[in-house]
Amino acid sequence: MSTNDVLRYTAFSGDPAGGNPAGIVLDATGLDDAAMVAIAAGLGYSETAFLTAPPEGLGEPGRAFTLRFFSPLAEVSFCGHATVATAVALAERDGPGELVFATPAGTVPVTVDEAADGTLRATLTSVEPHTEEVAPQALAEALAALDWPAADLDPAFPPRIAYAGARHLVLAAATRERLAELDYDFERLASLMRELDLTTVQLLWRESDSVYHVRDPFPVGGVVEDPATGAAAAALGAYLREYGLVGTAADLTLHQGVDMGRPGLLGVELREGDPRVRVSGTATRIA
Known part of the structure; x- marks a missing residue:
């Protein structure tokens, strides 16, 4: 083929x-x-x-x-x-x-x-999600590979590994400018991600209670950055609910791909009493 x-x-x-x-x-x-x-x-x-x-x-x-x-x-x-x-x-x-x-x-x-x-x-509708803590040395290595000072993280969002079908390291930037300045060490981050069995690193900035901007480095897949990442969106929804950053039922909007010139919109829905996460979006054929 x-x-x-x-x-x-x-x-x-x-x-x-x-x-x-x-x-x-x-x-x-x-x-x-x-x-x-x-x-x-x-x-x-x-x-x-x-x-x-x-x-x-x-x-x-x-x-x-x-x-x-x-x-x-x-x-x-x-x-x-x-x-x-x-x-x-x-x-x-x-x-x-x-x-x-x-x-x-x-x-x-x-x-x-x-x-x-x-x-x-x-x-x-995702498989059942979970989160886990990330070791301090692994977090330090991730920040070094990203060239992100720890002081640039948003303290309201604890760094964690989140899973809803694939594993993602969740890191929150304190400012939109920090999120926009993505220039990382490809091989160094890929090596850490293989060690931690990560699919992407989910980088985010919170615009409001229901609106987030996200980016996803994907060096383990041979790609510098993923323009719109549904698996990471599901993992992020589970993470936000588990740590009380959104309600147990919520509708969220994720903006991704803006800094790459490929803007996309991802819907994330959390339902009361259901641990799974729903991610929605349109799609269109490329000629």
């Missing part, structure tokens, strides 16, 4: 020049891991999604799939933007409604709704 057989969509934006591009192979039957890595590397996006038949009994025929994600370097346990893009691509082909994906991180249901103007919006 060549990259000509891969669909190209951008997620979390209605503009092909915004959001986060993803490759999608709607039928990856017969492709082995090496072939999928090669396709992802040839495409060059942060992730490419590959669909195959679902495990027996997963869901309604034609609405359930096995979904795997590959960066240009390796498989990723979960990718939110590629999930949203894939769900929209399937909805364009088969109609909106309920989908379910068996991913390496677990079962991820997705609902695709169609607005009155025809816009499709996908909402994924």
Whole structure:
């Protein structure tokens, strides 16, 4: 298979020049891991999604799939933007409604709704999230790799590792200017992330109680920065709730990709009594 057989969509934006591009192979039957890595590397996006038949009994025929994600370097346990893009691509082909994906991180249901103007919006529900503390020496190394003085962190947000399908180190900047000045040591940060089994580093700045600006270095995937990161958005939602930074039920808006010239919008929903996190966004095909 060549990259000509891969669909190209951008997620979390209605503009092909915004959001986060993803490759999608709607039928990856017969492709082995090496072939999928090669396709992802040839495409060059942060992730490419590959669909195959679902495990027996997963869901309604034609609405359930096995979904795997590959960066240009390796498989990723979960990718939110590629999930949203894939769900929209399937909805364009088969109609909106309920989908379910068996991913390496677990079962991820997705609902695709169609607005009155025809816009499709996908909402994924994460696997159950958790957070954990980060060792002081690991935090010091992360800040050194980022060239962020510890004094530039927002003390209201404790540095933590958050998981909602993939692991992300959450660090909050005290100012928007600090977040905008991202110029890090690629190899040094990648080495630490491999040691901690991190997918991205979730950098954030709080504009208001419900609006956040985020950036996600992704050197372990061979990409300097991810333009819009659904898995990190889910992890961030769980983190914010666990540490009392938002309510147990909340609707949040994340701006990402602005500093890269690829603006995107991610919706994060927390529901009372449900530990899982919902992440939503649009997607559009790239010609």
